[in-house]
Amino acid sequence: MLAYALKRLLILAISLAIASLVIFLVVEVAPGDPASFMLGINARPDTVAALRAELGLDLPVHERYLAWVSGMVQGDFGTSYTYRAPVAQMVAERVQVSLPLALYALLLSTLIAFPAGIFAAARRGRAGDMAVMGATQLGVAVPNFWFAMLLVLLFALKLRWFSAGGFPGWEEPLQGLKALTLPAVALALPQAAILARVMRSALIDILHEDFIRTARAKGLSRRQALWRHGVRNALIPVLTIIGLQFSFLLAGAIIIEQVFFLPGLGRLIFQAITQRDLIVVESVVMLLVFAVIVVTFLTDLAYAAVDPRLRHRR
Amino acid sequence: MTPSLVSKYLGEREGQRPSPLSDRTQSGSKPLLELDALSVAIHGQPILRNLDLTIAPGEIVALTGESGSGKSMTALAAMGLLPHGAEMSGALRLDGRDHGQLSERRLCAIRGREIGMIFQEPMTALNPVQRIGQQVAETILVHRAMPRAAARARAAEVLARVGLPPDRVPPSRYPHELSGGQRQRVVIAMAIALRPKLLIADEPTTALDVTTQAQILALLRDLVREEGMALMMITHDLAVVAEMADRIAVMKSGEIVEQGETARLFAEMRHPYTRQLFEASRHRADLPAPRPDGPLLRVEAVTRHYPGPRAGLFRPGPPHVAVNGVSFEVARGERVGLVGESGCGKSTLARTILGLEPVQAGAITLDGAPVYRHGKPDRAVRRRVQVVFQDPYGSFNPRHRVGRLIAEPFHLLDDPPRGPERADAVARALIDVGLKPEHAEQHIHAFSGGQRQRIAIARALIIRPELVIFDEAVSALDVRVRAQILDLIADLSRQYGLTYLFISHDLSVVRGITDRVLVMRNGEIVEAGATETVFDTPAHGYTKSLLAAAPSLPQPPGGGHADDREPDAR
Numbered sequence: 001m002l003a004y005a006l007k008r009l010l011i012l013a014i015s016l017a018i019a020s021l022v023i024f025l026v027v028e029v030a031p032g033d034p035a036s037f038m039l040g041i042n043a044r045p046d047t048v049a050a051l052r053a054e055l056g057l058d059l060p061v062h063e064r065y066l067a068w069v070s071g072m073v074q075g076d077f078g079t080s081y082t083y084r085a086p087v088a089q090m091v092a093e094r095v096q097v098s099l100p101l102a103l104y105a106l107l108l109s110t111l112i113a114f115p116a117g118i119f120a121a122a123r124r125g126r127a128g129d130m131a132v133m134g135a136t137q138l139g140v141a142v143p144n145f146w147f148a149m150l151l152v153l154l155f156a157l158k159l160r161w162f163s164a165g166g167f168p169g170w171e172e173p174l175q176g177l178k179a180l181t182l183p184a185v186a187l188a189l190p191q192a193a194i195l196a197r198v199m200r201s202a203l204i205d206i207l208h209e210d211f212i213r214t215a216r217a218k219g220l221s222r223r224q225a226l227w228r229h230g231v232r233n234a235l236i237p238v239l240t241i242i243g244l245q246f247s248f249l250l251a252g253a254i255i256i257e258q259v260f261f262l263p264g265l266g267r268l269i270f271q272a273i274t275q276r277d278l279i280v281v282e283s284v285v286m287l288l289v290f291a292v293i294v295v296t297f298l299t300d301l302a303y304a305a306v307d308p309r310l311r312h313r314r
Numbered sequence: 315m316t317p318s319l320v321s322k323y324l325g326e327r328e329g330q331r332p333s334p335l336s337d338r339t340q341s342g343s344k345p346l347l348e349l350d351a352l353s354v355a356i357h358g359q360p361i362l363r364n365l366d367l368t369i370a371p372g373e374i375v376a377l378t379g380e381s382g383s384g385k386s387m388t389a390l391a392a393m394g395l396l397p398h399g400a401e402m403s404g405a406l407r408l409d410g411r412d413h414g415q416l417s418e419r420r421l422c423a424i425r426g427r428e429i430g431m432i433f434q435e436p437m438t439a440l441n442p443v444q445r446i447g448q449q450v451a452e453t454i455l456v457h458r459a460m461p462r463a464a465a466r467a468r469a470a471e472v473l474a475r476v477g478l479p480p481d482r483v484p485p486s487r488y489p490h491e492l493s494g495g496q497r498q499r500v501v502i503a504m505a506i507a508l509r510p511k512l513l514i515a516d517e518p519t520t521a522l523d524v525t526t527q528a529q530i531l532a533l534l535r536d537l538v539r540e541e542g543m544a545l546m547m548i549t550h551d552l553a554v555v556a557e558m559a560d561r562i563a564v565m566k567s568g569e570i571v572e573q574g575e576t577a578r579l580f581a582e583m584r585h586p587y588t589r590q591l592f593e594a595s596r597h598r599a600d601l602p603a604p605r606p607d608g609p610l611l612r613v614e615a616v617t618r619h620y621p622g623p624r625a626g627l628f629r630p631g632p633p634h635v636a637v638n639g640v641s642f643e644v645a646r647g648e649r650v651g652l653v654g655e656s657g658c659g660k661s662t663l664a665r666t667i668l669g670l671e672p673v674q675a676g677a678i679t680l681d682g683a684p685v686y687r688h689g690k691p692d693r694a695v696r697r698r699v700q701v702v703f704q705d706p707y708g709s710f711n712p713r714h715r716v717g718r719l720i721a722e723p724f725h726l727l728d729d730p731p732r733g734p735e736r737a738d739a740v741a742r743a744l745i746d747v748g749l750k751p752e753h754a755e756q757h758i759h760a761f762s763g764g765q766r767q768r769i770a771i772a773r774a775l776i777i778r779p780e781l782v783i784f785d786e787a788v789s790a791l792d793v794r795v796r797a798q799i800l801d802l803i804a805d806l807s808r809q810y811g812l813t814y815l816f817i818s819h820d821l822s823v824v825r826g827i828t829d830r831v832l833v834m835r836n837g838e839i840v841e842a843g844a845t846e847t848v849f850d851t852p853a854h855g856y857t858k859s860l861l862a863a864a865p866s867l868p869q870p871p872g873g874g875h876a877d878d879r880e881p882d883a884r
Contacts, residue, residue, distance in 0.1 A: 211440055217505070221418070233442070
């Protein structure tokens with residue numbers, strides 16, 4: 001198990017190194033001068049030159065890369081050109097919204113998907129299954145921003161249970177959580193639909209396995225066999241999807257953040273791109289890559305926790 | 315067995331048991347399981363018809379017959395585990411209670427407690443993410459027969475009883491850490507943990523090697539003797555039946571066509587189907603006399619190893635040696651058998667001969683030309699060797715028509731035939747294997763297992779190879795079909811003077827179709843010689859143990875062919 005974890009950790013480190021190199025090369029070394037790109041076509045040459053000096057573009061490539069990486073390791077992500085503020089600080093503010101939102105949505109999606117998927121698999125082909133499958137079909141087909149608008153119409157405008165948008169910060173945690181509830185639900189519903197379908201089909205596959213028949217021959221009822229032998233075996237594909245979904249939720253919430261006026265990472269990167277603020281783009285992208293790689297690492301550990309066969313594969 | 319646990323929790327049932335060994339036959343004792351005109355239909359399609367069968371405590375009754383004859387369905391009916399849409403009529407009584415009248419709840423209480431079941435495929439019968447001790451204890455816990463701690467102790471005890479003592483195979487192991495035979499022992503332990511009255515074993519040894527099979531059969535026999543269980547044994551293998559059963563019921567198309575005491579049934583064989591099964595089981599193909607004509611295949615000191623599991627993060631582990639310094643020759647026109655247990659390296663050897671894998675040492679040449687050159691199989695050599703695999707379904711693309719499937723090896727030719735020439739070749743290949751040219755237009759799913767294997771042979775023959783490798787090519791077939799395919803293989807050898815390398819774990823098959831045999835163990839050839847000599851007077855201890863472990867058929871009634879297998883020394 002330890003060897004397995006160490007190897008995953010090594011893969012994590014290598015992935016990070018490669019990712020940082022690729023991002024750096026694409027943004028800084030690709031044809032075209034970052035400084036003139038950031039300033040636009042009509043910039044005066046001396047402004048460009050000043051920015052070049054400020055960005056350190058006159059230094060050799062490898063020194064710039066090392067400076068960038070060592071800065072990030074120490075928490076220095078550079079300074080945003082447009083906002084004239086440290087990127088680290090900007091990102092930290094946004095992460096306070098995006099990370100809880102992603103976790104919240106993931107929790108909701110799992111809480112909806114597991115029971116729904118298990119319920120449908122246990123009643124395969126019957127009315128309950130068809131109802132769940134119909135609902136998930138709808139959930140997959142309807143975009144999340146449309147859910148978001150419906151939620152706002154119902155819970156914010158009509159019932160007035162929640163506010164229609166904005167984020168009050170974490171001074172009062174309950175208020176913060178409340179503000180994230182509608183966005184989290186809107187994000188969670190389509191994810192839950194996908195996850196429920198994966199859970200259902202994985203479980204149906206498992207229910208055809210010989211060991212389920214063995215369990216029945218031992219005297220377990222259909223339901224007992226499903227819970228004691230089916231669910232854990234069905235978790236592997238489900239965990240894969242959960243890992244992918246978390247990565248998506250962290251950065252992919254742009255539209256939902258727009259709908260609910262949330263100061264999240266998605267909006268930050270969107271604004272940075274429109275304002276050609278390459279330093280912010282570069283740092284946020286690196287951060288997201290880091291998050292994805294860490295999540296993959298955690299998913300790998302979760303696999304091994306679920307399936308003893310993987311612990312021995314190094 | 316610790317008397318405390320058993321007597322404390324299971325002991326009260328001891329009194330109901332007839333004393334073991336006293337009631338070996340059903341005469342006089344009340345039957346434990348009784349099938350009374352039992353019929354089963356699934357969605358209106360009759361599957362079992364009017365079965366009458368009884369099994370008494372301490373008795374071993376075998377159900378035998380070919381696939382689809384209803385053996386397994388009978389077992390599922392006894393367990394109350396018939397598939398959806400199944401309707402049962404007649405009666406199936408265990409201890410006088412009719413299972414057809416019981417609720418699912420009552421059946422759950424009976425399964426595992428009164429009836430234990432063992433399945434064919436030990437590799438998949440266990441939950442891969444649970445420890446074996448836990449899985450055995452579950453049988454006890456689900457019936458609330460003992461408190462948790464006692465159940466764990468009992469699980470360890472049963473595992474030890476089936477030959478998995480805690481010091482060698484601790485109950486904390488996971489199934490993937492066990493061999494096939496050990497896994498089957500775990501399945502048996504789960505089935506007998508609560509000392510059921512009836513044990514049902516559905517092809518319990520079909521997936522196992524012959525020596526493991528002998529051990530598992532001995533274990534089952536001992537359990538029946540010692541614990542006074544009744545055993546319903548389902549198997550297609552008449553030799554196993556002959557060794558194990560007190561009584562036999564022969565099934566065909568959902569009916570029991572003949573049943574009786576083992577010795578008498580084999581002596582009389584009243585039903586023609588029984589006789590056909592018996593004859594097919596001991597079938598020897600009529601091989602033309604070998605006319606060896608110079609060496610064709612030459613395998614010289616071949617070693618093939620795979621990287622082993624790593625010893626550390628950066629330290630490669632010791633390599634796993636699959637084939638170790640193997641040398642042999644096959645003469646043109648010769649039929650050579652390669653036998654050995656699973657994992658002995660015979661399939662790896664076959665792949666290296668096909669040029670599908672490189673070797674680490676030694677050389678494989680066909681007519682002097684190496685089969686593997688410059689990191690890939692040599693096409694010119696490769697087209698002279700073809701192969702037929704075990705699973706005739708898995709080795710065909712289900713979306714292509716048979717004509718296209720058969721013509722596949724043409725890509726090995728530099729100038730493959732086209733148009734009518736190609737169609738002719740396909741038609742000829744189909745006729746050669748006993749099919750019709752019009753079969754070329756159909757898809758593979760339209761064919762039975764035997765026909766599929768004929769198609770696989772047609773595919774191997776279409777480019778007129780010199781050497782054909784059969785890798786467990788008849789292992790998955792029913793005995794009567796197997797006999798036909800073996801005859802076909804012999805005919806083709808006569809017609810085209812083909813050279814065969816026949817790989818199988820099944821000694822009786824190899825004996826019937828080869829001139830010479832190689833016995834392989836742990837990557838090495840331990841014995842080689844003329845087939846009859848090796849089988850009659852094995853020299854190597856391993857060959858002897860293989861032959862001794864293989865169950866044998868009784869003598870046919872009224873004498874038989876001169877070459878009948880001797881009943882074993884046992």
